[in-house]
Amino acid sequence: MKSTVLLAASAAALLAGCASGPTAEQQAALVDDARKASGALVQKLGGELKAALSEKGPDGAIAVCKERAPQIAAEVSKQSGMSVKRVSPKNRNPAGIPDAWEAEAQAGLEKRLAAGEKPETLDTWQIVATSAGKEFRYARALPTQPLCLTCHGDAATIPDSVKARLAAEYPFDKATGYAPGTVRGIVSISRPL
Ligand code: HEC
Numbered sequence: 001m002k003s004t005v006l007l008a009a010s011a012a013a014l015l016a017g018c019a020s021g022p023t024a025e026q027q028a029a030l031v032d033d034a035r036k037a038s039g040a041l042v043q044k045l046g047g048e049l050k051a052a053l054s055e056k057g058p059d060g061a062i063a064v065c066k067e068r069a070p071q072i073a074a075e076v077s078k079q080s081g082m083s084v085k086r087v088s089p090k091n092r093n094p095a096g097i098p099d100a101w102e103a104e105a106q107a108g109l110e111k112r113l114a115a116g117e118k119p120e121t122l123d124t125w126q127i128v129a130t131s132a133g134k135e136f137r138y139a140r141a142l143p144t145q146p147l148c149l150t151c152h153g154d155a156a157t158i159p160d161s162v163k164a165r166l167a168a169e170y171p172f173d174k175a176t177g178y179a180p181g182t183v184r185g186i187v188s189i190s191r192p193l
Contacts, residue, residue, distance in 0.1 A: 021127050021134050022193060030191065031125055034138035037080035038123070038187040042142070044072050050147065058150045058162045065151070066169070081191070086142065088185030092166075092175035101128065102188050105139035110183050119143030119181060127193070138189040144178045152178045 022030065048068055052061040069086065077084045087098040089106065098106065109122045122141035127134055149157045151166070152175050158166075166173055178184055 022136075027127065027136075030136045031138065033080055034082065034125065034136075034189045035123065035140070037076050037082055037084050037189060038138070038140040040079070041072055041076045041084060041086075041187055042140075044076075045069055048072075053147065053150070058159055059165055062151065062162065062165055062169070080189075082136075083190050085188055086185055087188050088142075088175060090174040090177075091185075092170050092173045094172060096185070098186070098188070101126075101137055102139060102186060105137070105188075106141070106183060106186050109139065109141045109186070113141065113143075113181075113183060119183070122183075132192065134193040136189075136191045136193055139186040140189075141183045142185045142187060144180050144182050144184045146180050148184060149178065149180065152176055152184060 045064075045068065048064050049061055052064045073084050073086065085096075087096045087102050089098055089103060091097050105124050105126075108124055112122060113119055119141055120143065122143075123139060125136065125138040128137055129135075144152060151158060151162055154177055155163070158176065166176075175184070
């Protein structure tokens with residue numbers, strides 16, 4: 001009798017633990033991991049992009065965005081144990097469409113940018129409930145720097161050779177017309193809990 005009561009009590013405690021989700025400390029650790037992972041992606045990709053632009057010119061650098069960006073995201077995902085990718089409401093890669101959470105997160109970051117926050121440190125996160133259980137979600141703004149405009153700016157700022165390659169490789173490209181200092185997209189990170 002007694003042991004049954006004890007068992008029932010501990011199961012209830014376990015369930016209560018699940019329902020309340022990660023503790024404040026666990027949440028802080030998740031955010032820390034996500035900041036490190038998104039920082040690693042931004043640094044690695046930015047470094048390779050700059051090097052390719054100066055060594056091979058903008059045409060050659062397109063390959064870095066096309067091939068290296070997903071590879072770097074996969075490496076960072078593996079290292080961090082979280083799913084890490086880039087998405088944008090004006091996506092170039094057909095797979096880069098944001099889901100509802102990501103779209104809302106980016107809209108919120110854009111508001112904070114307009115209210116005067118620094119673009120380099122703009123991020124947000126949330127523990128969300130899904131049909132499969134709780135999930136940690138994180139978004140970090142990817143601000144448009146002057147160098148991004150070679151491939152994401154107005155028609156006037158994109159060299160003709162780049163325009164031709166983009167038209168050939170991304171016939172449904174929406175990722176042009178950006179001004180410096182705006183949010184080009186986000187690094188989106190998620191981890192089931
Ligand atoms: C040399 C051209 C080039 C430059 C410079 C460049 N990009 Fe891109 N960008 C691309 C290409 C090509 C893709 C599509 C990559 C793919 O196929 O996944 C892309 C995709 C992206 C995506 C993923 C979402 C989407 O639209 O598919 C983001 C976010 C992004 N770029 C941000 C930036 C930022 C921020 C900078 C400046 C730091 C930058 N890019 C500079 C060519 C470039």
